[in-house]
Amino acid sequence: MQAQPEASHFVDGRYLEDAAGAVMESRYPATDAVIARLHAATPAVIEAALAAAARAQADWAAWKPVERGRVLLRAAALLRERNAELAELETLDTGKPISETLVADAASGADCLEFFGGLAAALTGEAIPLGAGDFAYTLREPLGVCVGIGAWNYPIQIACWKAAPALACGNAMVFKPSELTPLTALRLAAVLVEAGAPPGVFSVVQGAGDVGAALVADARVAKVSLTGSVETGRKVYAAAAAGLKPATMELGGKSPLIVFDDADLEDAVGGAMLGNFYSAGQVCSNGTRVFVQKGIRARFLARLAARTRAIRLGDPLDADTQMGPLISAGQRDRVLGYIDGALAEGARLLTGGRAWGNAGWFVEPTVFDGVTDAMKVAREEVFGPVMSVLGFSEEDEVVARANATPFGLAAGVFTRDIARAHRVVARLQAGTCWINSYNLTPVEMPFGGVKASGFGRENGRAAVEAWSRLKAVHVGMGPVDAPF
Numbered sequence: 001m002q003a004q005p006e007a008s009h010f011v012d013g014r015y016l017e018d019a020a021g022a023v024m025e026s027r028y029p030a031t032d033a034v035i036a037r038l039h040a041a042t043p044a045v046i047e048a049a050l051a052a053a054a055r056a057q058a059d060w061a062a063w064k065p066v067e068r069g070r071v072l073l074r075a076a077a078l079l080r081e082r083n084a085e086l087a088e089l090e091t092l093d094t095g096k097p098i099s100e101t102l103v104a105d106a107a108s109g110a111d112c113l114e115f116f117g118g119l120a121a122a123l124t125g126e127a128i129p130l131g132a133g134d135f136a137y138t139l140r141e142p143l144g145v146c147v148g149i150g151a152w153n154y155p156i157q158i159a160c161w162k163a164a165p166a167l168a169c170g171n172a173m174v175f176k177p178s179e180l181t182p183l184t185a186l187r188l189a190a191v192l193v194e195a196g197a198p199p200g201v202f203s204v205v206q207g208a209g210d211v212g213a214a215l216v217a218d219a220r221v222a223k224v225s226l227t228g229s230v231e232t233g234r235k236v237y238a239a240a241a242a243g244l245k246p247a248t249m250e251l252g253g254k255s256p257l258i259v260f261d262d263a264d265l266e267d268a269v270g271g272a273m274l275g276n277f278y279s280a281g282q283v284c285s286n287g288t289r290v291f292v293q294k295g296i297r298a299r300f301l302a303r304l305a306a307r308t309r310a311i312r313l314g315d316p317l318d319a320d321t322q323m324g325p326l327i328s329a330g331q332r333d334r335v336l337g338y339i340d341g342a343l344a345e346g347a348r349l350l351t352g353g354r355a356w357g358n359a360g361w362f363v364e365p366t367v368f369d370g371v372t373d374a375m376k377v378a379r380e381e382v383f384g385p386v387m388s389v390l391g392f393s394e395e396d397e398v399v400a401r402a403n404a405t406p407f408g409l410a411a412g413v414f415t416r417d418i419a420r421a422h423r424v425v426a427r428l429q430a431g432t433c434w435i436n437s438y439n440l441t442p443v444e445m446p447f448g449g450v451k452a453s454g455f456g457r458e459n460g461r462a463a464v465e466a467w468s469r470l471k472a473v474h475v476g477m478g479p480v481d482a483p484f
Helices: 043-062 065-081 083-094 098-104 106-122 155-168 184-194 209-217 230-242 265-281 294-309 329-344 395-403 418-427 462-466
Strands: 009-011 014-016 023-028 033-039 127-131 134-142 145-149 172-176 202-204 221-227 247-250 256-259 289-293 348-351 366-369 386-392 410-414 432-435 468-475
Touching: 009 043, 009 184, 023 083, 043 134, 043 145, 043 172, 043 202, 043 209, 065 083, 065 106, 065 155, 065 184, 083 098, 083 106, 083 155, 083 184, 098 106, 106 155, 145 155, 145 209, 155 172, 155 184, 155 202, 155 221, 155 462, 172 209, 184 202, 209 221, 209 230, 221 230, 230 247, 256 265, 256 395, 265 289, 265 294, 265 386, 265 410, 289 294, 289 395, 294 348, 294 366, 294 386, 329 386, 386 395, 395 418, 410 418, 418 432, 462 468
Parallel strands: 145 172, 145 221, 172 202, 221 247, 256 289, 256 410, 289 386, 366 386, 410 432
Antiparallel strands: 009 014, 009 202, 023 033, 127 134, 134 468, 348 366
16 A cells, blocks of 8 residues: 655655655554655755745736636646545545545645635725825735645645635745645645646645744745644744744634533534544544533433444445544554543543554544543543533533633534524634534634634635735825925
8 A cells, every 4th residue: 555655845846855854654544554755854855945935926926816816726626636536645644534535635625725716816905085185005915935834634625724825815835744644735736736836836845843943934934824733833833923923823622512401412412423523533623522401411422322332433445434543653542541541530431432443543432421621631632532521501601611721712502592502602712613513614714713722714715814914005196294
């Protein structure tokens, strides 16, 4: 089983190799087989990528916005044409089941390219009348060379979420994927060139944190966007701040999902499962603290246990598989450690709780009942298929407990009382909320967090603010009235 790319990096419109870089292995999480060997970026590769980006960006920014949009639209079409092969590659790299990667990875990346491709021509300024013939106008300008740093749970989707608005606004980007999932971003870079993007407008360099640090610190870089952990976010943000560079931080979460007594039972259970077991629980916005009101709790737990036990684990390349492995042995062991800790603190195991299978890094979908707010499993991001169910009685109580966390990425509410749904969502300290759904992230909707979960927004028209700046121009049409 091989997925060896043509070369480790894609720089200045072509694949590029530098064997002097440290060896990186991409492993199939379902078997731990090595599927590709790459090299981390050397200083020479980093310099080539940044120099190409600086050169290309000026030309790209001079294109008509509608012309930039056409490139993104063609790239979206190419991703859709190749969705099956890209889905298989993403499955090999991440371990996510093919049933998921066919609909949630390159396909959603194509949606993002299409949205911002269509929006590009509408990125205009405004005229502001000031009286006496004077007026002002604004220009929306690109920032310049930008750096994107991706995570390993949604490699090509995250690359598109950053590249599409950045390029639509006239920027160039150097993108560093996670060292655990290096493969599909290279395909995106090649697709963009095939679609007509000038060489250097979007480059991909591989490596770990030292490569990201070198990119962020470079004086040519005008903007940084990270998807990653809070710990990594603090380091990247500090480095960006040292250069007074704007940054977008999409970090972790410990999101609450609140189920009121009047909720539709099947919908609420389904939402909780989507918010905990999709991508084997490796989703930053997951609603891992499921607060269930006392009147529905017994029925909720019974149905949740039955549906969770029916989840099919297995070969991610099998179309019938519903949940795959975790990304690595280290992540598997980390998740099992949280499970052991929850048991030691007195949580009641409803189902799951063990490693699964004879190969790969699988963990059974796990549900704990009897969890309290003080337990470690309810306070820290597990990033695996582990759901904590907590009880509550009153609305004010659950809102206070839901907000009692340093995180603020997402939240969800299930209820038939739509007035209560809007009232509760308005009080929740989270950047992205769902009512009677969970973890749906259409590109038209802004996505991002508050508090320790980060700042800035990806997707939607709001993303334009993150990837451009406004220039204001005052035009005087009469004589200058000076007091001296």
